[in-house]
Every structure is written in C-alpha cells, then in structure tokens.
Amino acid sequence: MRTLVKNKQSNLAHKNLLTASLLAGLLSALSLPSMAFDFKDALKDAVQKEIGQKAEPITPAETPNSNASAVDAATKNNTTTSAEATQPAFNWKNPSKDEEIALGREIAGNLLGAAPLVKDAALQKYVNSVGRWVASQSERPDLPWRFGVIESDDLNAFAAPGGYIMLTKGLYRQLTNEAQLAGVLGHEIAHIVKKHQLKLLQKQQLLNAGAGFLSGKYAKDNDLISKAIGSGAEISARSLDKSAEYEADRLGLSYATRAGYEPYGLPDVLQALGHSSKNDDSVALLFKTHPHPDDRLSALGNAVGSRLDNIKDGKTLENRFYQLKN
Amino acid sequence: MIKNLKPLLIAILMLPMLHAGFSIAAETGSALKNDNLRAEPYTDAKVAGSFTRGESLEILKKQGAWLQVKTKKNTGWVRMLSVKRGTATTSNKTSGALALASGRAGTGQVVSTTGVRGLSEQDLKAAKFNETEIKTLESYTLSAEQGRQFANAGKLKTIAFANLKAGKGDSK
Numbered sequence: 386m387r388t389l390v391k392n393k394q395s396n397l398a399h400k401n402l403l404t405a406s407l408l409a410g411l412l413s414a415l416s417l418p419s420m421a422f423d424f425k426d427a428l429k430d431a432v433q434k435e436i437g438q439k440a441e442p443i444t445p446a447e448t449p450n451s452n453a454s455a456v457d458a459a460t461k462n463n464t465t466t467s468a469e470a471t472q473p474a475f476n477w478k479n480p481s482k483d484e485e486i487a488l489g490r491e492i493a494g495n496l497l498g499a500a501p502l503v504k505d506a507a508l509q510k511y512v513n514s515v516g517r518w519v520a521s522q523s524e525r526p527d528l529p530w531r532f533g534v535i536e537s538d539d540l541n542a543f544a545a546p547g548g549y550i551m552l553t554k555g556l557y558r559q560l561t562n563e564a565q566l567a568g569v570l571g572h573e574i575a576h577i578v579k580k581h582q583l584k585l586l587q588k589q590q591l592l593n594a595g596a597g598f599l600s601g602k603y604a605k606d607n608d609l610i611s612k613a614i615g616s617g618a619e620i621s622a623r624s625l626d627k628s629a630e631y632e633a634d635r636l637g638l639s640y641a642t643r644a645g646y647e648p649y650g651l652p653d654v655l656q657a658l659g660h661s662s663k664n665d666d667s668v669a670l671l672f673k674t675h676p677h678p679d680d681r682l683s684a685l686g687n688a689v690g691s692r693l694d695n696i697k698d699g700k701t702l703e704n705r706f707y708q709l710k711n
Numbered sequence: 712m713i714k715n716l717k718p719l720l721i722a723i724l725m726l727p728m729l730h731a732g733f734s735i736a737a738e739t740g741s742a743l744k745n746d747n748l749r750a751e752p753y754t755d756a757k758v759a760g761s762f763t764r765g766e767s768l769e770i771l772k773k774q775g776a777w778l779q780v781k782t783k784k785n786t787g788w789v790r791m792l793s794v795k796r797g798t799a800t801t802s803n804k805t806s807g808a809l810a811l812a813s814g815r816a817g818t819g820q821v822v823s824t825t826g827v828r829g830l831s832e833q834d835l836k837a838a839k840f841n842e843t844e845i846k847t848l849e850s851y852t853l854s855a856e857q858g859r860q861f862a863n864a865g866k867l868k869t870i871a872f873a874n875l876k877a878g879k880g881d882s883k
Binding site for chain 2: 496517518522549563635673682683684
C-alpha cells in the first residue's frame, strides 16, 4: 500500500530532521556553554525551516481529476470520526493536495457538526458563485472551492485547508452588498492559498512528533488527521499569527478587486465590526482570534496607500445581493 | 420670551433630522493614524493640515477613495482607510453598523435577535463530524466556468491588480 510506505518514509524523515536538530542543538550548546540552551526553541526553528522550505512549492498536479479522487478517498475513509483505523496516514512534512483536502474536510465536517448549513439552497448557491469567482483570481484557482453559510448568530468566518470556507448567518446578515461578501470570502480564500492553518497544524504535529521521539513514545497514529486536529472543531477556534490575518486582509482585498468588485467591501465590513463592543458575545471569538478591526483597517490603509486611487469601475452589486429569508 | 423661543428651538433641533434623509451629513469618525489633510482628493495635492490618531473628525463628503473631513482646525481630503467611520458605540449589538459604514444607514434593516445561537469555543470543541452536512456543502461546489458565467451576468470585469504588500513598518 502506498500510504503505508509513505507513513514509514515520513517517520524516517521526522527522525532524520530530529536527529539533525538535536545534533545542531548539542553542538551549539557545547560551543556556547555560557548561554542557556532552549531545546524547544531549537526544535521549533528546525520545524519552521522544514515547513517553510518543503510546503511552499504548490503541488504540481493540480488537476480536476485529482480533486475528484481526493473527495472519493475522503468519503470512503471518513464515514465517522471514530473510524480512525481506516484513516489514511498523513504526510505532515509535505502533504499532497489530496491530503490537504482530506484534512480540510475533516475540520469542516466537525465545524458543521457545531453549526449546520442554513437550509436555503439559493443562498448557498449564491455564496458559492461569488466565492468561486473570487477564488479564480487567487494563486490556487484549481482547488475544489466550496462555501457555506452556517446557522449561527455569531459574527465569524472560517477557512479549512483544501478549499472549505464557511461564514455565519450572523455575519452574512450584516452585509449589504456583493462586494462586501467578496471581501470577506477573499480573506478566507487567502488563508487557504497561503496554507496558514495547515502550517499551524504541521508545526504542531512536527513538534509533537519531536516530543514523542524524545520520550521514546512516538506513536504511529500521531500521523492521523483526527489526532492532529484535536477534539471537535477546536482547531477552528484557534488563532493564527496576527501577521497571517493582516496578510489575508491584503490578499482578500486584492482578489476581490481583481474580480471586478469595488475594493472597499472588506474595509466596509471591518468598519462595521469595529463598532461592535468587545463584550458582545456574538463577536467574542472573532475578537479573540483576530487583531482588532481598527488595527486591521489601519494596516490595510498603509498597504493600500495610493494603489486604489485610480480604480473606479468596481461593482458593489447590491441589486442582486441575496436577501436572507429570516 | 421663553414661550416664543420654544417653536424656534424645536425647528432648529429638527433640522439635522430632515437633513439626514438626504445625505450622510454630520457623520462623524475618528482618525486611525496620523495623516495629512489635502486640499484636493489627490495624493500630490497641497497639504491643508494634519490630524493625529484618535482625533475625531466630521465626515462631509465621499469621492472615490477619498473622504472630505473637518477637523477642529481645518477642512480637507483624506484617504478613506485613514478614518474609522461612525462613533464608537458601547451598545452590545452591531446591528446596522455596516449600513452605516457603507453610507446606507436608515434602510430599515431589522435584525432578528430571537433564537440566538452562538458558536463559542466550547461549542466548537464539543462538535461531532457531520457527514451529511459536509456532503451537502460539497454538493454546492461550482466549476471555474460556472463562476465566470455568474461574473458575466453581473457584468463583473477582471482588472490587473497586483497583490498588496505590507505597508512600511507593518508586520508582513
């Protein structure tokens, strides 16, 4: 089985990486005996380097065929979360596009367990249309992008690896035109294009593997997706680096602008979010996991500078903006 | 004397209400950063004053990427993204805030608050994988071509616009 071989290879790779970093650590500790040596930091650096170098080249074979097979594989293997034994092994060092999608499916499925889709096919179709068009302006137009509005009065949006994006009904209700929706979806699309969440998980997995290796308890099932993402949709409540959020704002605005929308859709939404109180439960999680909207606006303003001065024909399309039924 | 003033006073008080129906007049905001005011809505227009972060501004007009604002001392133009629009509110609802931000306040958008369903960290932690829902989500997946058709229907035209890079002094 290919997956088994892969698993072995990745275990080996982990060990190689760890041995190398361990050696490097020991060497530096020896040469600088007066300095306190933090093994965890050294490990972290090594992991960071690994991810930075190995995950960057975007999968060469981004064809529609491989999408279909990924979904098939995921469907077969993930009938329930408890079926860990049947889950394919996961190459954390250098996940393939199919693995990325399978991981995202698990995360998105868990999130949908907390808040199901709004039962309004026309709404979902509309959001997928806008999202698909914006995603086509990104650096990864060939992912199987899918979008959903979920039943929650919270104001939030989520992205999972491989092209899964969800926003709450509460956030959708705040929007008044299609350009704003495009901006919000653009931000989430950027998280997936830049593999922000995937990198967070990779880092954590490789660190876990390192800790396991050191204690001699590195278990094979650490390579399983369900082990990596923790309980339920917990991973969706975790913060990314602030810089990842600012980057997603910049790219989100860029994608929506390229798509022909009025560029101020995302800033509009940030303006609105800036008016909500920190004590408001509906934005509690959003505020916890993101920089304050005012800081995001300000950073976006610095990045924009004069770049939008000559962009005039962007569309807001409030006329066809889909109105919620309730 | 006081009696005579009363109707006048009422009339004066009602003026801004009447006005509000016609424009976004008297919208307030605050500065998100230290920046210059310009005499015209262009980057290289003459400097017409400056303001500091947190300073409150009165927003007079919007033109393209620019807002005409009034500070305590001067009036001039500033880029939209230098200004936080509206006054900070301590209310616990964001309802209508976006309508305000986009200059469409008072459209009568009603926000339902019944059956509030949150999505807290605890809710997320306790969540169980839902195969039916994920399959439904996947059933909505559109092709790039379908996206293009939707864009055409809305007369959306792609433009060349390179990805924004982090501003000077900001984290990447």
